[in-house]
Amino acid sequence: MKAAEFDYAKPRTVDEALAILASHEGEVRPIAGGQSLMPMMNFRLAQPDMLMDLNALEELQGIRDEGGFIIIGAMTRYRELECSELIAAHIPLICAALPHIAHAAIRNRGTIGGSIALADPAAEMPALMLALEATITVVSSRGVRRILADEFFLGLYETALADDEIITEIHVPRSKAPAHFAFCELARRHGDYAIVGIAITAQEIMPMRGLRVALFSVSDRPVRAVAIEQALENTSVGDAGAMKLAVQAIGSMAFQDDLNATDKTKLHLVGVLLKRALTELCT
Amino acid sequence: MTAIEEINLTVNGERSTHRVPVRMNLVDFLRNELGLTGSHVGCEHGVCGACTVEVNGACVRGCLMLAVQADGLEVTTIEGLTASGRAGALQAAFHRRNSLQCGFCTPGMLASALEYCERGGAADRAAIREHIAGNYCRCTGYQSIVDAIYEVIAAEEAQ
Ligand SMILES: Cc1cc2nc3c(=O)[nH]c(=O)nc-3n(C[C@H](O)[C@H](O)[C@H](O)COP(=O)(O)OP(=O)(O)OC[C@H]3O[C@@H](n4cnc5c(N)ncnc54)[C@H](O)[C@@H]3O)c2cc1C
Ligand code: FES
Ligand code: FES
Numbered sequence: 020m021k022a023a024e025f026d027y028a029k030p031r032t033v034d035e036a037l038a039i040l041a042s043h044e045g046e047v048r049p050i051a052g053g054q055s056l057m058p059m060m061n062f063r064l065a066q067p068d069m070l071m072d073l074n075a076l077e078e079l080q081g082i083r084d085e086g087g088f089i090i091i092g093a094m095t096r097y098r099e100l101e102c103s104e105l106i107a108a109h110i111p112l113i114c115a116a117l118p119h120i121a122h123a124a125i126r127n128r129g130t131i132g133g134s135i136a137l138a139d140p141a142a143e144m145p146a147l148m149l150a151l152e153a154t155i156t157v158v159s160s161r162g163v164r165r166i167l168a169d170e171f172f173l174g175l176y177e178t179a180l181a182d183d184e185i186i187t188e189i190h191v192p193r194s195k196a197p198a199h200f201a202f203c204e205l206a207r208r209h210g211d212y213a214i215v216g217i218a219i220t221a222q223e224i225m226p227m228r229g230l231r232v233a234l235f236s237v238s239d240r241p242v243r244a245v246a247i248e249q250a251l252e253n254t255s256v257g258d259a260g261a262m263k264l265a266v267q268a269i270g271s272m273a274f275q276d277d278l279n280a281t282d283k284t285k286l287h288l289v290g291v292l293l294k295r296a297l298t299e300l301c302t
Numbered sequence: 303m304t305a306i307e308e309i310n311l312t313v314n315g316e317r318s319t320h321r322v323p324v325r326m327n328l329v330d331f332l333r334n335e336l337g338l339t340g341s342h343v344g345c346e347h348g349v350c351g352a353c354t355v356e357v358n359g360a361c362v363r364g365c366l367m368l369a370v371q372a373d374g375l376e377v378t379t380i381e382g383l384t385a386s387g388r389a390g391a392l393q394a395a396f397h398r399r400n401s402l403q404c405g406f407c408t409p410g411m412l413a414s415a416l417e418y419c420e421r422g423g424a425a426d427r428a429a430i431r432e433h434i435a436g437n438y439c440r441c442t443g444y445q446s447i448v449d450a451i452y453e454v455i456a457a458e459e460a461q
Contacts (some may be wrong), residue, residue: 020346026305027324027370057327057348057366070324072371091420098360122436123417124354209435 021162022060023202029072033079033158039071040183041160049073049185051094051133054125074094079132079187082106087193093132093186097121100131109193112151112200112218116143119202122210132186135171138178138240141212143204145172146235149243150200150218153191156219157277159184161223199224201299203292207279212236214279215288224301226255232293237285246271247293256301266290309373313338314382322369329353329364331372332379340380340409346439351437355379355408361417380409389416391457395450403441411437415451425455 030036034208040047045068059065073079079094080298082103089109091100097117100106106113109150120126120134120143134144135155148155148168155166157180164184171179180186202217213236222229230251246268269289274282305324310317313336322331327346332338332355344350347363353364356378383389387414395401402408411434418433430451431444439447 021327022325022328027307027368044319053366053368053371054348054363057368061327061346061365074371118432120350123433124351124363124414124436125348125366126361127360128367185361209432 020061020063023063023066025060025067026069027072028069028268029075031075033076033185036076036184036185037070037158037160039069040185043069045069046182047071049136051136052096052125052129053137054121054129055133055137073132073185076197079185084109084193088190089193091131091189091191093130093135093188095131097126097129097131098123101126110151111198112147112202112220115200115202116147116218119143119204119206119210119213119216131189135179135229136180136186136191138172138176139212140175140238141216141236142241143213143216143218143235144240146216146218147202148189149193149233149241150220150231151188152231155186156188156190157181157184157186165190165204169243172240177240199300200264201296203296203299205288205292215285215292217289217292219296219300221300224256226253227251227300228253234289236277236279237272237289239275242272244268244272251297256297262294262297265293269293307370307373309370311372311374311377314378314385320369324368324370326369327365328357328362328367328369328372328377329355331369332364333379334376337367338381340384342406342409344406349438350407351410351414352407354413354437356383356413356417361413380412383413383416389413391454392416392419392450395454396447399446399450399453401442401446401450407437407439407441410449411439415447418451419455419458423455425459427450427452 046067048067049238050069051073080092081103083090089183101117134142153168155171157164166179199221201219204213204215216235218233220231221227230248232247247265250264250268274285306321308321310319332341342352344352348363348366355364358375363371386442414437430448
């Protein structure tokens with residue numbers, strides 16, 4: 020199908036964008052890469068009164084290394100992340116996840132900010148934000164807020180973002196993007212959304228310390244598996260007792276069915292992925 | 303009332319100005335307004351890859367971009383890739399290997415394959431398959447498409 024009628028605006032500055040959001044009556048939807056919003060509009064699942072194109076906002080672009088953070092503009096496309104030396108050097112976890120996100124033509128346009136704003140429970144980027152302890156900066160005409168990833172994802176396609184706010188950039192602490200990381204996902208075909216997936220970072224690995232374990236496609240939002248982190252803290256990979264506790268911890272989490280698999284299947288698969296990820300983490 | 307915007311863009315090397323309804327997507331614009339019917343429309347939600355065209359040198363889904371968003375940009379369709387000869391080696395290999403039957407997927411498939419080759423993709427069947435996973439073909443079973451792409455890269459590497 021084709022999208023329903025809408026008005027179109029392409030602000031040149033963030034101030035201009037915020038003024039549009041603050042003053043326009045009816046629903047104003049920002050469009051970034053359009054790789055999720057355009058399908059939603061073509062299906063008429065989204066029928067905004069106005070589409071506000073973020074593609075001319077230079078303030079939302081670029082990746083920089085500043086004050087102990089890698090700062091990623093919301094309009095940074097997956098392709099730019101793939102090609103970025105800063106990302107390769109400091110956040111290799113992102114490089115490990117990128118090939119699993121959709122296909123090359125979609126990665127040429129899709130943005131990190133769009134994926135975070137959308138908050139698809141099966142998407143990779145939101146889970147990475149949890150594992151990397153990222154902070155999401157949002158602005159509106161009312162001011163700036165910096166929201167921890169842990170407090171950003173609230174439910175199915177639901178975030179802490181208000182209607183008049185846009186995401187401008189993402190801060191990833193360099194200390195939290197260490198060399199110790201693992202990323203695994205299971206999907207039916209390459210580029211499909213995951214049936215389940217896991218992203219792990221650790222400050223140390225022998226024994227494991229400062230673990231952050233994020234799961235996606237298990238619930239209505241990406242989740243931090245604190246119980247798994249606790250079960251594994253200060254243990255070594257291959258410690259059968261700790262692994263047993265970790266698998267028990269998975270069992271205590273509430274997973275949700277989706278079109279791909281039942282909660283029981285997901286439970287089992289997370290156990291499988293956790294073992295794979297821990298092996299990857301320590302090699 | 304239908305919102306209309308004026309756009310200036312370059313399509314296959316030719317600059318032009320058009321007035322387009324803002325809700326018109328890029329592939330409909332190319333086909334219906336410019337008569338460039340080489341780009342196809344399948345699913346209209348980004349899944350099949352039939353609408354794949356180049357925008358500023360990178361493949362995109364023509365159904366997931368609005369024509370108005372192409373203002374100031376450079377678009378290359380299969381007609382342009384053919385005229386410039388950039389896709390020539392792949393087209394010849396597709397022909398030789400019988401990599402198309404109905405041909406519906408072919409323009410998009412060629413654009414994706416060309417991006418893989420031009421980005422320095424390896425003669426590696428698994429990697430080629432991964433790259434074209436976003437382009438559906440209902441006829442060939444992919445084997446011969448992978449053969450053709452592999453052959454072009456292997457021939458280039460041998461030189
Ligand atoms: C065939 C196909 C396969 C895909 N597979 C995957 C996959 O495996 N994994 C995956 O993660 N994704 C997948 N995607 C989705 C893709 O990653 C999208 O690019 C991404 O989800 C959204 O990014 P975008 O820039 O395209 O955002 P858009 O589609 O432009 O926007 C998405 C939502 O975010 C809002 N938004 C965008 N930017 C901002 C901002 N800066 N501030 C506030 N709100 C904003 C929009 O209003 C909209 O509600 C797939 C898409 C397709 C078509
Ligand atoms: S028509 Fe665009 S991807 Fe199918
Ligand atoms: S040749 Fe018919 S769809 Fe590919």
